[in-house]
Amino acid sequence: MIGMSAALLFALAIGIPIFAALGLAGWVGLGGLPLSVMAEQMVSALDSFPLVAVPLFLLMGHLMTHSGIATTIVSLANAVLGRFRGGLALSNIGAGVFFAGISGSAVADTTALGAILVPAMKREGYGGGFAGAVTAASGALGPIIPPSILMVLYGVQSGTSIEALFVAGVTPGLAMALALAIIARIIAGRRRYPVHPPIGLQETARRFVHALPGLCLPLIIVVGIVSGIFTVTESAAVAVLYALILALGSRRSSARDIWRLLKESGTETAAVLIVIAASAFLAWSLTRSQVPQTLVAFAQAHVSDPNLMLLVINILLIVVGMFFAPAAGLVVVTPLLAPIGQAYGIDPLQLGVMIVFNLNLGLLTPPVGISLMITARIAGTSYGEQVREAMPFFAASLAVLAVMTYWPGFVLALPRALGF
């Protein structure tokens, strides 16, 4: 175990790709066994039908963004929420909720929303730091509200139902959106950010009709899955077909664009799935060395209270999220945390949503905070200002995390009610 840890830390410290660092650590743990085990474990981890959903959801997000659907959703959100103080910030969060149902990736959501809303908010007199921070926070809703690529990854790794995970993410995602909206409204009130004149019912209806094709996509996915018509992977393929029709119908996308998006989605798939493959190999080496069992025994010897263990898990995840991209962090911690969760009687659905939610917060925290880096660039502010402005939103998200940690029913009620 010491050799594997040392190899992993050394490889990460010198900045080699995470998948290679994980693979090296696994290789060290292989001992005298044949190297073919490495290829066998890496390939087996990826040869799974549920994982096919990952490239399809990525492709769907690209197609929807390219078809200009983001503009129609932002426009509708403005019509509904723009009349309140800080209306553009509230629109930003509202659009984030709908966008989360379209792409499932926080960085994609932040980039798409930021490109439209941050310049508009700055023009209206909002501070660049605040505009960027609220965009990064609403973009972070992406992996919590279904569909979620992170939940697909957790489901595949832990053997938990992905359909149930999708449903379990709905309540925490909406609660986070509400918490973000409350914070945005308070800050907007204190700073006297502008109020827009209300938009008439007819104009709101017109914008709704324009946004309707985009709004239908999350419905296709969620209703298709919950009603049992499609598996997660099949719903992703149907969603891609729908997005493809919208993209071609919008006349913004040519066959050449679609070809480019296919290639981009393929390489983004590889960036995530190769980390899964390498972590599966490392997990095999760790299991062979009985590391998860040792960790569980160590945890049970030192922490008897499940509530305290939940606190320890959350602190660990926050630290991991500060340094790792969410997908990478997730595939590293899941094989270690799943047996601990089982030993302490934590429901795997609750643990999964907690892991996804928590690691996702890393997008809003230094030193890595990728979403804040993106919004700093779009808003033309410093990274430090983005971090400062994001802190109230981070604190609000932590409050939601605390609720879902210590009140399992908050996460589990909806999936249980729907028979999962």
Added chain:
Amino acid sequence: MELTGDGTGGQATAPAGPRIFMLSRIADVVQEILSVLIGVGMLVLFGSVIVQVGGRYLFQYAPVWSEVLAGYLVVWVSFLGTAWLTRAGLHLTVSLVPDALGRRMQMVVELVGLGTFCAFAGAMLVAGLEQYELTIPMMSFGLDISASWLYLSVPVSAACILLFLLERLAIAAMRLAREVRR
């Protein structure tokens, strides 16, 4: 997805010297072929799942091969994409330590990193070839082809990664040598 530069150069272009120029041209061609294969793989993957859904609801028959093919393609797209990302310098990394170093130390760490990455890619190549040979007699359920086709993705990817790393190692070594002379 969070794609960050992997701190080891990325999208390397040949700065000088005919040998690296040749290597870079070969790498360009290989990267372009990978890009096309990834695009085709994604298209067929999407098509095979649609066939699965369409077959079940329109013809009350879901072909077994479509699910197996989709699984194979995910593996191939992932491994070919991994090689492509190596050339583009877009793998997920934690680059805090290299970022905090001075210019010359960064170059040294880059060389060590590339060497370590090469060692892993070499291990992947050997592992993939061994597993490929082991699985030649096994038939894949649903596709009626050897299961070794699935594992072939590993050595193909590893060989491409090694080619790209070789180019980047040469460029990094030349940069460091130039820096030392200065």
